[in-house]
Amino acid sequence: MKISRVLGGAGRRMLAAVAVLAVATGTLAACDKTAETDEKPPIRLGALLPLSGYFAPTGQPMADAYNMAVKEANEAGGVLGRPVEIVFGDDACDPAAAVAGANELVGKDITVSVGGGCSVAAVPSLKIFHAAGIPMIIPAANSTDLLAPGYNSVFLLAGTTKLEAKRSIEVMAELGTRRVAIVDDGTSFSDTLASETTTFVQQADSGTTFTGRQRVSQGATSYPRVVATVLQQRADLVFYTGYYAEAAKLVRDLHTAHYTGKILLADAGTDPALLKQITPAEGNNLYGLSLPVAQFMPQASAWAAKYRAAYGREPGPFTMQSYDAARLAINAIARAGTTDREAVRKAIADTKPGDVQLLSGPSEFRRDGTQVNPSFLLLRARNGAFALAD
Incomplete structure (x- = not known):
């Protein structure tokens, strides 16, 4: 029918x-x-950062710098004919959070990891990214523990704690130090920097006497035992190798105990956020080592102006390095001509100054993944802000 x-x-x-x-x-x-076929999927970069907790004031400006680099790349047409996307993970400067965040980023099919603000969080993420074949351009973390596994896929934009230790010895001589006490917070960066500095100080020709090494407990409200030991040992300089949250408490405690010597902070402690937690008087005789910061680098003045216009504040520590990490990754993908991770890793390793102009330092790496000739500035606290030391 x-x-x-x-x-x-x-x-x-x-x-x-x-x-x-x-x-x-x-x-x-x-x-x-x-239409779906014509619309090519984005090339993803991943960044683990401290976006919560004590260190969020450092992580958020870094995230803004990544966004700035990606926006510029997309306005220029993307890379390999595809848009670039930045995917963030929050490590809170915590090892467990970093492991979870790294696994999450691997699941999002990133081509390059461009994060790493805290060594204590970056170190446990190494194995995860390496197993996935994902190269890492690390902008801020610089503990030599990051180099210990010997991975050829790890590239540091911030020098190493060994180089920072050598610079700290030079600074101690410049400041006329005779007796130095070294204080750390037990984390990877802080511990390795303290150990390496202690070794250099104890060399016969250092000109400075090592009075002892103390350790603060993260999260404690004050450090009376550490301060009492420093005073008893008659140190005329305290070198604190940890992060700024504990640095602020240690500076306040030393000032309250009428310590009259100088205090030198490692780059993890030399952050404007610290100065919001102490008074200008407590900041007297406070110095800090720092990676290159835009406001003190003439070659970064135009970039700093663009950052201020976009986000309404000065670019903080590690922002130039974050911007550079994203730009270097994008440039390497373009030079590789593919998103194949091994090809991109090789392109990063083979980077030469003529390939991409970085704001924060030379765009060239040694065989161990460290940047050629990184620099550390010496800053001093003045009137509630850090400025170049005289």
């Missing part, structure tokens, strides 16, 4: 309409499929 005879004229007209709709729907689906 023919269906048309059962349905009658009205039924036949309904079937015709359904047929037209089916053809139209099929055409639309084909168009949608074509």
Whole structure:
């Protein structure tokens, strides 16, 4: 029996309409499929940062710098004909959070990891990214523990704690130090920097006497035992190698105990956020080592102005390095001509100054993944702000 005879004229007209709709729907689906095919998926970079907790004031400006680099890349047409996307993970400067965040970023199919604000969080992420074949350009973390596994996929933009230790010895001589006490907070960066500095100080020609090494407990409200030991040992300089949250408490405690010597902070402690937690008087004789910061680098003045215009504040510590990490990754992908991770890793390793101009330092790496000739500035607290030391 023919269906048309059962349905009658009205039924036949309904079937015709359904047929037209089916053809139209099929055409639309084909168009949608074509549009999906034409729209190329983004190339993803991943960044683990401290976006919560004590160190969020450092992590958020770094995130802004990544966004700035990616926006500029996309405005210039992206890379390999595809848009660039930055995916963030929050490590809170905590090892467990870093492991979870790294696994999450691997699941999002990133081509390069460009994060790493705290060594204590970056170190446990190494194995995860390495197992996935994802190269890492690390902007801020610089503990020599990052080099210990010997991975050829790890590239540091911030020198190493060994180089920072050598610079700290030079600074101690410049400041006329005779007796130094070294204080750390037990984290990877702080511990390795303290150990390496202690070794250099104890060398016969250092000119400075090592009075002892103390350790603060993260999260404690004050450090009376550490301060009492420093005073008893008659140190005329305290070198604190940890992060700024504990640095602020230690500076306040030393000031309250009438310590009159100098205090030198490692780059993890030399952050404007610290100065918001102490008074200008407590900041007297406070110095800090720092990676290159935009406001003190003439070659970064135009970039700093763009950052201020975009985000309404000065670019803080590690922002130039974050911006550079993203730009270097994008440049390496373009030079590799593919998102194949091994090809991109090789392109990063082979980077030469003519390939991409970085704001924060030379765009060239040694075989161990460290940057050639990184620099550390010496800053001093003045009137509630850090400035270049005289």
